[in-house]
Structure formats: C-alpha cells, structure tokens
Amino acid sequence: MKNFYKPGLRMSIIRLHLYLIKFLADILIFIISFIGKGDDNTNSDFSKGNSKTSSSRANKKSRILMLSGILFSKRAVKKKNDQQQEEQDSYGQYLSNKIYEHQLSLANREKGIKIAEDIKSKRGALRFSKGYFPYAQDLLCGFALLFIFSFLNFSSYAQAREATEPEALQVGDTVPQDLWELPIHVVNDNSKNVRLRDFRDKKIIILDFWATWCGPCINSLYKLDSLQPAFSKDVQFIPISNESAEKVKTFLDTRKIGLLSGHGNSDISKYFPYRSIPHQVWIVGEKIFATTDGINTTGENLGELISTGHVQLRNKVDNMSVDLQQPLLIGGNGGTAERLVYRSLFMKRIQADIGGISFDRGANNVLMYNVTLAMMLTRSFLYDLPLALRKENRIVFECSDSLMNTITARNLKRSSGNYQDDVAYHNWMDSNLYCYNLILNRKIPQRDALEIMKSDLKNFLLLEKGIEVKLEKRVTRTYVLQKMDSYKNLTTAGGRSSLEASNGEIFLINNYMSALVSSVSNALDRKGDPYPVTDETGIKHKIDLRLAISRIENIDQLNGALKRYGLELVLKDIPMEMIVLKEKNYN
Numbered sequence: 001m002k003n004f005y006k007p008g009l010r011m012s013i014i015r016l017h018l019y020l021i022k023f024l025a026d027i028l029i030f031i032i033s034f035i036g037k038g039d040d041n042t043n044s045d046f047s048k049g050n051s052k053t054s055s056s057r058a059n060k061k062s063r064i065l066m067l068s069g070i071l072f073s074k075r076a077v078k079k080k081n082d083q084q085q086e087e088q089d090s091y092g093q094y095l096s097n098k099i100y101e102h103q104l105s106l107a108n109r110e111k112g113i114k115i116a117e118d119i120k121s122k123r124g125a126l127r128f129s130k131g132y133f134p135y136a137q138d139l140l141c142g143f144a145l146l147f148i149f150s151f152l153n154f155s156s157y158a159q160a161r162e163a164t165e166p167e168a169l170q171v172g173d174t175v176p177q178d179l180w181e182l183p184i185h186v187v188n189d190n191s192k193n194v195r196l197r198d199f200r201d202k203k204i205i206i207l208d209f210w211a212t213w214c215g216p217c218i219n220s221l222y223k224l225d226s227l228q229p230a231f232s233k234d235v236q237f238i239p240i241s242n243e244s245a246e247k248v249k250t251f252l253d254t255r256k257i258g259l260l261s262g263h264g265n266s267d268i269s270k271y272f273p274y275r276s277i278p279h280q281v282w283i284v285g286e287k288i289f290a291t292t293d294g295i296n297t298t299g300e301n302l303g304e305l306i307s308t309g310h311v312q313l314r315n316k317v318d319n320m321s322v323d324l325q326q327p328l329l330i331g332g333n334g335g336t337a338e339r340l341v342y343r344s345l346f347m348k349r350i351q352a353d354i355g356g357i358s359f360d361r362g363a364n365n366v367l368m369y370n371v372t373l374a375m376m377l378t379r380s381f382l383y384d385l386p387l388a389l390r391k392e393n394r395i396v397f398e399c400s401d402s403l404m405n406t407i408t409a410r411n412l413k414r415s416s417g418n419y420q421d422d423v424a425y426h427n428w429m430d431s432n433l434y435c436y437n438l439i440l441n442r443k444i445p446q447r448d449a450l451e452i453m454k455s456d457l458k459n460f461l462l463l464e465k466g467i468e469v470k471l472e473k474r475v476t477r478t479y480v481l482q483k484m485d486s487y488k489n490l491t492t493a494g495g496r497s498s499l500e501a502s503n504g505e506i507f508l509i510n511n512y513m514s515a516l517v518s519s520v521s522n523a524l525d526r527k528g529d530p531y532p533v534t535d536e537t538g539i540k541h542k543i544d545l546r547l548a549i550s551r552i553e554n555i556d557q558l559n560g561a562l563k564r565y566g567l568e569l570v571l572k573d574i575p576m577e578m579i580v581l582k583e584k585n586y587n
Helices: 011-047 054-072 082-105 112-120 136-164 177-181 215-230 245-254 299-308 373-380 401-408 419-432 446-465 513-526 555-565
Strands: 204-210 235-241 279-284 287-292 342-348 356-358 362-371 395-398 434-445 467-483 498-502 505-511 533-535 543-547 567-583
Touching (some): 204 299, 342 446, 362 373, 373 446, 373 567, 395 467, 401 446, 446 467, 467 513, 505 513
Parallel strands (some): 395 567
Antiparallel strands (some): 204 279, 356 362, 362 434
C-alpha cells in the first residue's frame, strides 16, 4: 500500500484514481488562481526564478497546504521517514505534471499556461498527508467533485455550443440582438472592430462576403466602392473575407479600394451560410431584406429602395444540403433524377446471377450488366466491326496472360457443384464482371450512343487496367467467304426478309449476305473455332439462298452446301480491322 502512488503498479488498482486526479486538478487550479489574483506579479517573478522573501514563500506554502488539507485530509501530519518523503515527492511531481499538461490543453483559458507554469515551479509545496489508507478520502472527495464538475462542464459546454452555432437567417427574419453586437474584425479602421449596431442609423446595410481570388467578387468590390460615397447617408457596405488581415489589407491597398472591410468571417457567416461568392446580404431596418449575388446592387435599385421602401430583387439560392464530397444524385444529394441531363458510369458486378445487355436502336439508355470487358468492347465497336458482336477473336491482346484472363474469362473454370470451385468462380465474377450505364435526356442514334460508350470504355480501361485501346489493321488468320469460278448470279424473289432453318435446310430469304456470314460466325464461335469470318463476295444486294443443311457443324459441311451456288469459305491470312489492347508497360 505504500507504493500506491508510484508508477509501474497494476493499472486495475490505480486507473480510477488517475481519472479522479483530472477533476481534483481542476478544482485545485481554480482555487489557486482565485487566491492568487492579488499577487500576479509575485507569481510571475517566482516563475522566472527570482528569489523571494522567506515570509512570502511561507505564506504561499501555508496557503496551498491549507487548501490541500481541506481537499484531501484533515489528519495531522504523520511521522515522516525517508521512504514516505520519497513517495510524497514522487506523487507531488506527478500531480503537478498532470496539472501542467491539463492546463496546456485548455485553449479557452487565457491564464491557463501562466498558472500551470507557476504551479510547476512550486512542486516543493505540494505535500499531502498520507495515512494508513492514503487514498480513501481522495476517492470520496473525487466522487463528489466528479458529480459537481460533470454538471458544470455540461452546462458550460451547452452554453458555448449554443453561442457558437446560431441559427441561419432567412429573408424576412428579424436580425437578432446578438448579431447587432457581434464584433467584425476590420483591416482599415483604427478601432480594429466594428459592429452592425454602429450603422443602425442607416436605411440599408449590405454585407458582402468575398475573397481575393474571386474575379466576380473583385468586380463587385469596385462597384461598391464607387457607390459608397454616393449613398453614404443611407447605405453602408461592409465587405467581409475569410482570409487573413494582412492578405485582405494588401489587396485593398494595392487596388485603392477604400471600403471598410472585415476579415475572418467565421462567426458572422454562421448567420448567413453560403456556397458561392460574392454573397450579399441586404439588411433593411431590423430585417433581412434580400440575399443577392451582387448583380442587383446598382444605384437604381438602391435609390428605389431608399425612396419607396420597396424594390424587386432576385434572391440568390444556395443549396447548402449538397455534399460536394459525395456523388451527386445518390440519396438525393443535389436533387432528384429529374435534373439529370447526361450520365455514364461503370460499377462492379451486381450481386445476382444475372447478366445481359439492354440497348434500343433509338437509344437514350444503354445498360450492360454483369458482363466481361471483352463483351463491352466488341459491342461498342459494333459499327466498326459488324461481325465482331460478342466475338473475342476480333481482339488482339498485347498484355500479360493474367490481364487477358480478367478481360475475357477465357480460362475461367465454370461452376461445377464443387464448393471450392464454385467459391472461386463467384469470386472471379465479383472481381471481373462489370456494369455500364449510359443515360441521356433524349434519344440519339445507336451509332452515336456507341461512340460515347466506346470513349468511356477506353478511358476506363486506361485508368482501371492500364490498357490502351486502338482499332488497327493486323494480318489475321480468317475464314473468307468468296466466289468460285462456278458462281451463279444470286437474286431474290422478294418477300419478308428472314433467315431461318426448317425441314433440314437453312433459308436466306430476301436478305443480305451479311446475315448469312453473321449466322456462320455465331455457329463457328459456339463450336470453339478461334478464327473470325468475313465476306469478300462483293454481293451488296439482297438475295435468296437455300442451304441443304439444318445446322452448321463444320467448314467442310458448310462448303458442301455453298458449292451449289459457286461460293466457298476459305481460311486465309489477310489484313483485318482488329481491336488492339496494349498494356502500357507490357514488353
């Protein structure tokens, strides 16, 4: 028990006592500062290390000892031995340090540092009686002080909070008395402070919130500076900036603006919150008459208001609920979807086992959800590569294999019912499937919408994956549909355009050759054939074609049916327009 106040003991025993020290220190400092008001000079000299008379030191010491005896113990001083003296010195130094640190943290107490340093210099006077249970009375006193100070601190905090957070004033509100008395720090007046009450005899007071970096504010200041002499009897302009006094004064002096100008507007701006400047508040009589952006502050409007008491002004609207650090329109931030004009976005996979593309030819809304980046790419290049729809064989990858796999899902192991495989499969989808949404306020041609999507996708891949996207001609192994020497001139008998299979045959009726090539390309893609398909027949008109097969299984089967019309599909290495994905740092 003798070592109770020494550091290094179990925190479970002394934690409560250390907390109480904070409150005991507060009351001790309060009483000491109250008693020491009459001899501040003595305290100052003492803190500087100057010698004092023995009587002065004795009086000061006896005064502190009396207070400490009242607070902690009324017991007589026990027999002191070397060990007790060591304990007291240790505790006294500890307590004085805590008082010193606590006082340094109290920024709202102007004498805190001075008093704390004074007490720190008087550590020798801090001696406390310690009995057999030296902490018992401390605890009882601490609990009492805890209740008292909790109540006092809460009341002070509530009052301070209420004083520093006034309610924002609106047009039509009466100016509260606190605002009339609120000091405004000015840079070009000998008094350094003015108050609105100083101009209460004016018919109009206009507060102009501005900044030295704001071009419209500067133009407005020149205008106000020219208006002030003409309306000095009835109007007072008070520009206020939140910048430093030195910066504001230098700015005004350089431009020879003589307006009475304030700086550091944090207090007064709480009554008039704004988001843009210049922000001008018109006070007429006892009420807020208007809030404007400075355009309406003209000699004509001022003269009409002075003579008639009325003038029509457009009130400035600042939406203070907008959080500019958060996305707009999310959760109503900045308004609702009715204000949306144009938006495009990418996002990670929707947590659902769905995926697809929603796209009309007259489009004002393009939606792709839970698809690979490769699918987005081929769709965005639809008009550049008509037969590349959903075909990865029109993409050249000049990047690492791992990056290629994240774009195409080429080597992804599908869900099989095995737990480990399924977890890996869904984790991959969460990381590598994306959604894209383009929203416009009117319908535009599909080609134009795809151009917007293509631009968005290029930017996204560059930022997200470090990949550049280009359309280039590359020599590529390709299935080429071409004419044979036995080609017969193909025509159409008319009718509804269609491509269908029935009765063991494929019918191309009154349709373009591109419809057949697209169907062949899709069939080969499903079979896993890696090569793209292109048409070099030169047939531009609509035709009728009947192939004696019900389903395209392979190239030989297809060529057998095409031979009847003098057509064939040949594998060649030819220059083809390709989507080239190049990793910026890929060697």
